[in-house]
Amino acid sequence: MSRPFPLSRLAVLGSGLIGGSVALAARRHALCRELALYSRGPEKQAVMSAGIADLVTDDPAEAVREAAFVVVALPLAAMDSILRTIQVALDPKVVVTDTSSVKLPAMRLLRRNLEGRARWVGSHPMSGGERSGFAFARPDLFEGAVAILTPPEKAEGEALSLVETFWLALGCRIVHLTASEHDRRVAAVSHLPHLLAAALVCSVDNEALEVAGPGFRDVTRIAAASPEMWNEILLANRENILLALRSFLTYLEEAKESLEGGTSSAVKNLLLEASQRRLSFDQRPS
């Protein structure tokens, strides 16, 4: 498979921010000749009006028929039944990937439903934002983002290569991880920060909010995101998040004691280390 693109047919299951952006980006980069989109509910009409897909259907089996590549961009809660529904319609040579934020449960669902029927590789493009839904989808959403691939143990080179080339074409930088290592890292840099931002927003009274500036706006931006989606993510990855939270609380407690005592050394060290680490994060090659 030296020239996988354009795919004869790409199927995207889900038309939210991620699914919609995958569809728009695949079109922009001419990655497929035909594009089928599974969309349902009030969003379906908007997706049809956008005119990006050859087929917009609320039947997932119809969407994947004859597809060479399927991107599943659905909540975990919806994945199991929809993967079960598409089993019979999949071409045996199809490659399936998903975009879930928690990979261990997603990989279990892929294996349970696709073993012996299709090849699959997990994906997590570290992109998104505080707005969800097709209305906020953008063809450049993945430019410069990290796409973490979580291949199953016995992944075929060809399937892995297709998924990797796909995200590369959308502008991603690729990182390969096991599902459990993915979940550990993402708990620390995405899921815990979300929980902290939410707790911070709730703990601030309205009078204080009135004078909040750009610092507060940045720190808490992600807290505006879909509570349903994030509730699912936080519960699905709760063990890793609790580990990351304990590490965070160790640092916070030390600073708290330092402030309570009116001594500056622990606070100063924390700020110094944080500043150095954060500056070098900005300077990393992308």
Place this chain on the structure above:
Amino acid sequence: MSRPFPLSRLAVLGSGLIGGSVALAARRHALCRELALYSRGPEKQAVMSAGIADLVTDDPAEAVREAAFVVVALPLAAMDSILRTIQVALDPKVVVTDTSSVKLPAMRLLRRNLEGRARWVGSHPMSGGERSGFAFARPDLFEGAVAILTPPEKAEGEALSLVETFWLALGCRIVHLTASEHDRRVAAVSHLPHLLAAALVCSVDNEALEVAGPGFRDVTRIAAASPEMWNEILLANRENILLALRSFLTYLEEAKESLEGGTSSAVKNLLLEASQRRLSFDQRPS
């Protein structure tokens, strides 16, 4: 004083991000005929080369001579001795303001050094960023920002009006607060968020940092700021920060217990409330 601007002479003490931006903005809006800047150390040459001031001096008394309005944009640690130095050089009709992030100690320093010699009003433009120093100063830094004014109990209307008109001219929205109410609110929306961002950055290991995306970048942006400046701020306002931290930890602990128990209601309620509050914060009139 119906037409205070242009001032015959404006003095800005300090040429960091805030002082430098005040000077650039005052020039852009033609708020003064003459501009004097107190700057010292390696930054002085850069300030002179920028060509924005009629006088750049490392003698604060020289900078304030004949000034109608003085903006003190210095760290708290430097304020006391510099206010003492300028006492004798102040015109008796001068109005002085400062830009400190913690107002109770700043107001004490202003009173101690200026009582009977000048009129003063505290200011805190809620603006800035993770970069400090004159190199990052911008004439539009204050556009759209909240400027909190903390007048002393017996503030003269004329002095208060001058300070208010000055920040309005720089594009700020004005809020009047007592120094202690300022410190309480700003602890919650600025100082605590900084501490949390710093603790988060320190608690994340390098492997996890490698896959961090835009959410992490936003949440932790402020942690890159000057550790010296923030150490001073956090210590100066530690009592209010500790109160805000306790409120934050109440919400965080509840979410933690909910995650530990694998039950979703407390986490879901937190995310729902946070999302609603954060969205209405974005939609507030500015």
